[in-house]
Amino acid sequence: MTDATLVQLFDDLADRTRNPHISHLGTSDEREDLGDEPPSDADLLAERRLLGAVALAAISIIDECIADMQTIGVVEMDSDGELDPKTYADTFVWDHFPPRLRASYDPQFFAKVLVCVVKVSHDLANPAAGRPACIAEEIIVNAICKYAYALMDEAGLDYDEDLEELLLDDGDFELLFSKDMDGLEEDPAKQRSLGMWLPPVEDWFTPFNSDRVVHPYAETSATTPRVHDLFHLLDSDELRALAREPDVVDAPAPITGLPPISEVVSLARQATIGDAETWVADDSDAEYSYSALIEVSQVANSGWLTWEPHESADVVRSDAVVRFATHRHYPVGADQPWAEVAMTSGVIMHIPLAAVVSYRPDPAVYERWNSMWSPLES
Template sequence: MTYVVTVETCIPEGTPEMDPLQRAGAVALIEDGFDSVRAVEGPDGLEVDILDTIVAVHPGGALLKVVVDAPALEFAEDSVRVLVDELLERTELLADWEIERCEVELHQDLALASLEAADGPDAPPDDPVARKARHAEAPTDHATGTGPDAARRSATVRNRMLELADELRSLPPARFGVLDDEEGLAVPPESARLAAGALVHATDVLVDELFEDVQVLTQEDATVAECEGPLWHLERLPDRYALQYDAPFARRFLVTVIALTTRFTDGSFQRLGCVAEELALRLLLSQTTMILELHDLLDEDVSAALDVLTDHLYEDMDHEYLYDDGQDEHDEHGEHGEHDEHGERVAADAPLGVAPVPFDAWFTPFNRGRYIHPSAADEPDTAAR
């Protein structure tokens, strides 16, 4: 069974962040370490094959994706943790780095396959979600079998999300419905912070899972419509274009998500730049809601905060018509809809005046003032057309 194990590593606490040259060196050291290994011995002497690796180094550490062939999920996680730990230990310049997380982020199909691969008296629960929770939250004291209860875990997650809210520099509390005065319907400040922190947390999850989607499409050399492997998010894009969602598209979409969410956190965000960003935001908001629901943190106030944010970020909801297979791609306003005298897009007042933006214009900026990451932007000849 093939698993994608996500490993988060960090530099020692108190160490200055790495500059570009140091990050390039770290990438080389980690990749060289992986290249020297073809397989690793897992629990009970079973061999776990290393199929592929992805290394992404940032100023504070590295995000690793390790694709392995293992008999079950637990074998994959344990073997990769041992491998990365030894790799760091034997590399002098990385010896002080620490592993913060090492786990398989389960897709439903992979979870079911993992269940079928495990048996015996100690087999985990049949439900994939319960199985993942049991493995991820296994107590360190196996003799007592004790661990944190659900209320404590929920409180821990809540506190963590409240801390993460400060990272959303482009979207202050007012964007979530917090008012400076007492007039009107205001969202409680703590609910707004919880929604903001959940958005930051959902960003990490979305980016990780899109990396895996890119990996699956690349390995199969297929489009989303043809892909046999499990996908996290790309199959949730408009169905009508599923035959065009190939690996190059997936990489452009991933870059778009990273660029958009980076602008959210570095304070530079102004407006959505293109249709691809509108669709990326749709996935991000959906992921945020799902995470809050998972931890029983989505109450009416938090939901209201996300609704206010959605209304603020979207200038219109024309991209929703991409999901309507009955709509034609062309209307009386041309391929890209109406624009005013300044080149700004004008939202239609009714569905009859709206046509989905053509697929080849998804990464085209709405106007010259919008930001598109260079790695996702159209080629010059496409932009000219």
């Protein structure tokens, strides 16, 4: 049985959801993929009402966040300077942001979430808007979608659209809700090797890139250390093609050296004993050391790479890599030798040799990796 009042609200609000990633819903115009058959009139009506549910969900969450701020504003802190968790129990942030990180959700965090909810709601109504600009906005969009589905269910209406698939770049942020991923947000190199970015709470309001805009009230600068990966410098198809050009990256001009990128790398190199199977970077004779790396790399394309993963790291780490290919020059930024590295996740990284301590080829790494993926392909 349908709720006529709620359905009428959806009909009245549908035209307020104009984000270009979902504005095609409810209309047969400019549908790129209609499947085997064009959507029926009933399907189009259901899609249109889902748009109305999105608008109503966004409005309702704004009201909820305003009420949350009013509640928090009149509550006194306890003797430890912390707010009583009971105060937060029924708030939007408590219900929809990762529970394992609740200790970081202070009143300022709540205020930033409120502003982001308003901004996201505007983006959903803006025909020129894009996808979420930061982690917090992704979580908010996800919550709005879930609320819209609940409203459709409450109204007794069927729907068959995956709004998250249309509105979000990916679902990586959902890993923040997993207890098994505790600590991942503190390991930027691990994130990069997995092909994702899941920063600590302080960076949830940091724009994903220069094309995304977070409301200035909420926006924060990145605090996450930069991973030693040059790939981010290749910001165009032309530059990415240049990095694959042997005449550029393997030109015979002398390499600029193998200086350690940090004191941590320097000390690790001094403490590592090289042998016939293990190459250790040596800046005292960079060309000779680089030639030795080429020679040892010919034993196997896969192996074990010991390197400093990111700026200000306290220690180096050893990672299994399924491909390790060295090059003399990087086509963008400072000229330096580097390695194209394929991590076991399949993510490609361009690691400067200045961050590398040692490399030991090991064909078993690739064999194990290949044996894991082969059954999935058959």
